[in-house]
Amino acid sequence: MTTTPTTWRTRSACEGLDPDIFYPASEDDAASAPAKAICETCPVKQPCLEHALNNREREGVWGGMTERERRRMVRQRRKSA
Secondary structure (H helix, E strand, C coil): CCCCCCHHHHCCCCCCCCHHHHCCCCCCHHHHHHHHHHHHCCCCHHHHHHHHHHCCCCCCCECCECHHHHHHHHHHHHHHC
16 A cells, blocks of 8 residues: 555554644653654554654654654664665
8 A cells, every 4th residue: 555645644543642742841761652652553653754754853753763763863874875
């Protein structure tokens, strides 16, 4: 099944949940844990993460990763490219 940039969102585990869960006050493990737990069950975790990386989302938990974790992933991808 091919997904368009928006179709994955309707199948996300976070659909209809309070968005504040995904924008914790800090990036520490305790603050981001509830969002990451939801992401772990999500059938569209990877497209969500790719969206955040491609759009340079600066805040929040996307695809189970905080902004700091996504920055690290981008750096690793650049090194291996």
